[in-house]
């Protein structure tokens with residue numbers, strides 16, 4: 001039975017999984033699960049992921065949740081190129097180190113900025129809480145500093161010379177911030193160059209899957225100009 005990926009294109013870890021399938025020519029069925037329409041709360045979806053979160057995967061009768069676990073399953077099943085999740089124990093350990101850190105740092109702090117600046121004002125129809133945004137940005141700044149100085153250093157990719165699951169998981173989180181026309185790396189030219197490097201390794205699907213984010217950014221720029 002076919003592999004299916006249940007996703008919402010607005011979800012950062014969903015985009016990581018979709019991009020991985022695409023760049024590795026893994027054929028899969030697309031199961032759109034739109035959070036804003038409540039698809040993730042439907043009984044049918046909760047049979048796959050009782051937590052009601054995307055991405056989720058089904059391969060025959062086998063179901064799997066958590067983007068990191070899904071990506072590692074796909075690496076093993078499809079024997080994808082070694083650079084994604086190296087077989088060398090030391091190189092693999094560095095990818096695992098980033099992935100263990102990712103959820104409570106990159107993801108948590110990017111989400112906080114995105115929620116404060118985009119989602120909450122949209123859902124509640126109110127202005128951005130500037131105090132909360134400043135707090136969120138301060139926390140994000142600590143993460144950026146570690147990302148740049150502890151992980152990236154002078155390497156082209158987070159864990160070495162080639163792209164890995166670490167880069168694939170990280171970049172969609174930063175792209176989410178661009179929806180508010182925010183430069184995710186205002187003082188970090190090395191991270192800016194890294195993001196462009198990762199993007200170019202994932203084209204043309206990268207731009208396709210980020211089209212809703214690009215559109216939000218254009219709308220934000222237009223609205224800001226109109227309000228001047």
Ligand SMILES: N[C@@H](CCC(=O)N[C@@H](CS)C(=O)NCC(=O)O)C(=O)O
Pocket residue numbers: 010011012013014035040052053054055065066067068103
């Ligand atoms: N740790 C999970 C996070 C999954 C997650 O939080 N997904 C969000 C979208 S990005 C979601 O489905 N939210 C719906 C909800 O919480 O109701 C992963 O990496 O897959």
